[in-house]
Amino acid sequence: MSVLIFADAADGQIKKSSLEAITYGVDLAQKIGATASALVLGKVTDDLSALGKYGINKVYHIADEKYNQLDARLYTKAIASVVSTSGTQVLILCNNLTGKSVAPRLSVALKAGLVTGASGLPDTSNGFVVKKAVFSGKAYANIKIPTATKIIAISPNSYKTVAGEGKAEVIAAVGSDIAPQVKVTSTQKVTGQVPLSEAELVVSGGRGLKGPENWGMVEDLAGLIGAATACSRAVADAHWRPHHEHVGQTGGSIAPNLYLAIGISGAIQHLAGVNRSKVIVVINKDPEAPFFKAADYGIVGDAFEVVPKLIDAVKQFKGVA
């Protein structure tokens, strides 16, 4: 038996979400008595033998630069060929932006049952059953994969990375000779900030903050604890904040360790995007705000008074004056 983890990279480095997928794959391999290998596409600056720290024996590396841009069709051919030649039974990906693009294609190419957004190791006591969040985090489904080859795309930030000692053997592999057809012409990236999709901590603001000019304290608080910033739909629709910060039913869906919501009432559509957060803190002046029902900790009070005090308290905790 063999488990293969596809680990994608950005800017030459393996993404944090893919390191989580690696740990997941290694734990799964141990559970079913298999070996765990990884596959990396494109030129990277990371030392790939260091993936041995996470329990990987072999890293297949297709170092062709054409894989440094995402072309789902090209990625699929390359990954599918390594799955076949390595005799992989279970392929693991992270259900991040790359995973969402290639996992479904691989399911077809390999005729392999796929579960996306998985949140724990499969139950192998009766077949191969994977749990995933459905109904936008309001429920879970247990899904059976009966096919010989199986694919699991795990939710970002749902599995903790564990690193130890070890060195993996890096094996150069070759991809297909077809040319990419999807060409990236420019990148618009917010630098110096934690990407929302990978963030462990998120500070979010809603209409209660009254206007974009009041976002300074949200950013200050986020900066202090190393969090990403997010916002409610009303805020994105009013163009107070960029669309990619919108979390909720029709925006992004996130599952950070901490979601701290300021001035957001917590409509059911907003909850759908954040209800998988491990800890939810709500600051709202309306004690009847529905968000308090979904929260772990709450402060009933005016954000403009509470947040500056909270910033001071965090500064004290962090030991910064």
Added chain:
Amino acid sequence: MKILVCISKTPDTTAKIAFADNNTKFAQDGVQWIINPYDEWYALVRAIELKEKDPSTIIHLLNVGGADTEPIIRKALALGGDEAIRVNTEVSDSYYIAAQIAAIAKEGYDLVLTGKETIDYNGSSIGGMVSELLDINYVSLATKLELNGSTVTLNREIEGGEETCEAPLPLVVSCQKGMAEQRIPNMKGIMGARTKPLKVVEPIAADILTSIVSFELPPAKAGVKLISPDNPGELVKLLHEEAKVI
């Protein structure tokens, strides 16, 4: 330009989520059904915008579902689109559904649009599967789409931002926020939708690669712990010592 827009029926965003038959089926009693918001607001509305720019564009809507889906198909037709096709099956496996869509899509469509995921199964799989079945390109999680002859210029989400890319037709695109703005159908659209063709076809034979064993609800929250607004230091302490998140 011929565009195929895939639409799915989902429970309303405020629907109560409960399960029946020993937690093996979604309890449909009293549930309001809507067009999956990502399919409607982003994929369909963007297709309509493209037709408004170039009236020779043909838009077909495609749903894979039972007869009870027809009201939401008519609602989609009220927003726009020339005609609709329903593949008559209630199977919910993504691969099976994608195979039905691919069988229709290969009949000469330039662009196949889907929402980024459905709000019930959250699979985010159909577009990718269709593209692989047709062996054509796929751009997922697109926030912008412009046509320039036989090339499509798109923006798609990347970690911490967006990137602009170009892809040739034919193409499958999954659409999300930014692509277009939600529209409300007008009276003319609603009246017109009644007479637009809605063709029903039987499914092709296709494999089923996964099956749902059971559903479960997340464990209930213990209840909120309230902290005095005068003492946010207590919150910091709890987040550090009790929740261990900072």
